[in-house]
Amino acid sequence: MAKPVSITVSHDLGREAALDRLRSGIDRIRDKLGMVKMQLVEENWDGDAVQFGVAALGYTVRGKLEVEETLVRIEVMLPWVLAVFAEKLKLGVEKQGQVLLEKPRS
Secondary structure, three states: EEEEEEEEEOOOOOOHHHHHHHHHHHHHHHHHHHOOOEEEEEEEHHHHEEEEEEEEOOEEEEEEEEEEEEOOOOOOEEEEHHHHHHHHHHHHHHHHHHHOOOOOOO
């Protein structure tokens, strides 16, 4: 049975600026995934949302990321075998999301 994992990352950028940051940061995300032997295998943008797939340990984890005015919502369904990594995944995604969406310092 799959385990749903919900992650939210707040930001002060507004929807459009957050979208720009995320779209332009995809290459950095791919690099980070590669460092932990994971691969982005699907990326389908539709307006303010992207459906994605990440391959890890012989499984493909599918999810959706939606950009809102003050936060980003990420929903993934982890196969039961990977459910033990849910908390680490959540913490890692929150941290990387904050780095990508942080406002530049003046």
